[in-house]
Amino acid sequence: MGNIFAIKCTNCGYKREFYIGIGMMYSPDRVISDDLETGLLQQLIKSKKTQAFVKNLLHEKAGMMRDDYGHVLYRCNRCGEFYDRFFYHIDYIEGSFEPEFKCPKCKKLLNEFESKEDEIKIALSKYSCPKCGKKSLQKDIESMGCWD
Numbered sequence: 001m002g003n004i005f006a007i008k009c010t011n012c013g014y015k016r017e018f019y020i021g022i023g024m025m026y027s028p029d030r031v032i033s034d035d036l037e038t039g040l041l042q043q044l045i046k047s048k049k050t051q052a053f054v055k056n057l058l059h060e061k062a063g064m065m066r067d068d069y070g071h072v073l074y075r076c077n078r079c080g081e082f083y084d085r086f087f088y089h090i091d092y093i094e095g096s097f098e099p100e101f102k103c104p105k106c107k108k109l110l111n112e113f114e115s116k117e118d119e120i121k122i123a124l125s126k127y128s129c130p131k132c133g134k135k136s137l138q139k140d141i142e143s144m145g146c147w148d
């Protein structure tokens with residue numbers, strides 16, 4: 001079951017909701033279906049280029065996806081904006097692969113944010129609000145919940 005995680009700024013009213021973790025339909029046999037065309041992974045990977053690359057790893061290079069996949073919180077170091085993205089790790093013959101995501105605004109590589117609830121809370125106090133720049137970000141408890 002995935003968690004809805006929300007961030008708000010107590011100064012300017014900035015608010016964002018994120019879908020973190022995995023949903024009930026994200027079982028390994030559905031994420032990596034034998035038929036890669038209809039597997040959930042292909043829907044979760046947005047880039048056509050990455051889709052083809054991952055397909056090749058899984059089919060031709062004995063790629064195995066690690067079981068810690070799921071939606072993760074990322075942050076842009078430049079503009080400070082937060083995003084949720086689908087993370088996965090694939091080990092294959094010659095190495096391993098993890099997706100990289102760019103900030104839609106700055107085109108800069110996003111950094112993975114803390115993934116554990118308690119750590120997110122502590123980390124939030126260290127970063128400035130992307131909108132007003134004040135260090136007044138908080139977990140928005142009212143918007144918390146589960147998805148799927």
Ligand SMILES: [Zn+2]
Pocket residue numbers: 076077078079080081103104105106107108
């Ligand atoms: Zn950015």
Ligand SMILES: [Zn+2]
Pocket residue numbers: 009010011012013014129130131132133134136
């Ligand atoms: Zn703010």
